[in-house]
Amino acid sequence: MNIHEYQAKQIFAKYGVATPRGIIANTPEQAARNAEELGGDVWVVKAQIHAGGRGLGGGVKLARSKDEVKQLANEILGMNLVTHQTGPEGKLVQKVYIEEGADIVDELYLGIVLDRAKEMPVIMASTEGGMEIEKVAEESPDKIIKIAVDPAIGFQGFHGRELVFGLGITDKKEQSKFIKLASALYTLYLENDAEMIEINPLIKTASGDFLALDGKMSFDDSALGRHQDIEDMRDISEEDADEREASQYGLSYVSLDGEIGCMVNGAGLAMGTMDTINYMGGTPANFLDVGGSANAQTVAKGFEIILKNPRVKAIFVNIFGGIVRCDRIANGILEATKLTDVNVPVIVRLDGTNAGEAAEILKAANIPNIIVADDLGDGAAKAVAAAKQA
Incomplete structure (x- = not known):
């Protein structure tokens, strides 16, 4: 969940992070x-x-x-x-x-994100405040300081010293102010289950104080039950209507710019599916994870949301039947086509428990726009071909 700048600054104030x-x-x-x-x-x-x-x-x-x-x-x-x-x-x-x-003497960048490879929050700082951090990372990566903080020990003095020395802050009072600010930001990050905090720019004033001139924050949706005050800051008018509708049905959906709708169970498999579509020369129209309990209702709702995008010319259903049997998923897909008007080719690849039976069920249904795929590569290739033909 994202919040506005003015809301981020309200949270900053609770932790002693100064703002105009x-x-x-x-x-x-x-x-x-x-x-x-x-x-x-x-x-x-x-x-x-x-x-x-x-x-x-x-x-x-x-x-x-x-x-x-x-x-x-x-x-x-x-x-x-x-x-x-x-x-x-x-x-x-x-x-x-x-x-x-504000009386601006210098502009810095300060942020915290989760590094999934290190499995730790990482504090990032740069002297290139006011610039797009992505551009700085691409053109001058040496100007970005990255410090992983192990939650087991928390933010320590040596973390702060590494930051101020890396930023070239030499005045002792300014060093102390900056370290105090970075420590408060780290505490804010952990206590509120934040996913990302970004201050760009963080300015230094003529008096040597540091102020968050901007503020950007996002939070772990799954942890919002612990933070009703942050949940109350949600601005649904800023969120994608289809993504919001999908979440109400337990679906994880993100709209993209391509032509091939994707319906997959599991985030990792969904990412792999989109990569394979790209490798085969196509472009995914969305990320859609139906979770581990795909049934006729969730599949039908997935079709409905995907087909709201007028660019979609084919749908690739790629389901691994581990907990849920593939034959049940196949019957769910057939039932879903009765609940929703699916007017584009649907390429189905099912693997796992009872995958053979599932393929036979789909073929026996003899529905022209349902195409059975043998594996991931075959399914992606057929989806790309169907989209191009359309």
Whole structure:
């Protein structure tokens, strides 16, 4: 689950991570009143969407008068903001964050993500604050400091010293402030079951203080039951409607840009299926994991969600029958075609318990648009061929 910048900063405040003062607004008039309440003579008007790169897309602008705050808020609210993370379809801006100006001396990057290979949270820092971290990683990987923190010992002084030395922070007071901030961010990460925290930029002011000028956070959906306060921050208008509907039926669905719909059980097999489709010259239209208990209802709902995408020209069903027998899955697929109008070729590869019986059931049904595959490679090739023929 993702949250907005202003919500991330509310959480930052609970852990002592300093940010500029700001107030959320839904109308240009409210934005102007917020500027009045904040005081000062410089404000930043920030679009609030679940995506990075807002500044480059025209969603973050500086205002030097309350009238300009109102004017910029009017321009940004209701705009379809396109960034490198939204895709070409962009996102509708429904609220803006009015924030006081800051005295910026330097810009840094600070973030925490889970490194699944190391099985530990990794703190990343860089002197290239304000830049896209992906671009920095590609062009100047030596400028990114990565420090894995073993949860068994937690954030220690040596972690902090490695960070400040790597960033070239030499002033003792500034070193102490930065280490305290990094420690607080790590505590926040663990205590809230976060998946990712990113501050870009983290600024240093003329007084040597560090402020989170931006904030981006995502959380483990499976842990939200422990964090009702974070669950309450969910903005469903920012989430893909099909992904949200799929989750209500226990399906893990992510929309992609290709032409071949994928229905698979197990995240690892789903990733392997998409890779094989790409290898065979096709493009997957989605990631869809139906879990370990595929039945007629879940398969039918999967078909329904996949076929909402007008680009889909074929569907590849790749199921491994371990706990669930393949013959039951085959009957479930046939029943699902009665529940949902499946108007594209469906290539089915079933392996595991009773796979032979399942193949016979599908062939005996004699449904023209259901094509039985022998293995993963054969199924992917047939799916790509069917999509191209369509």
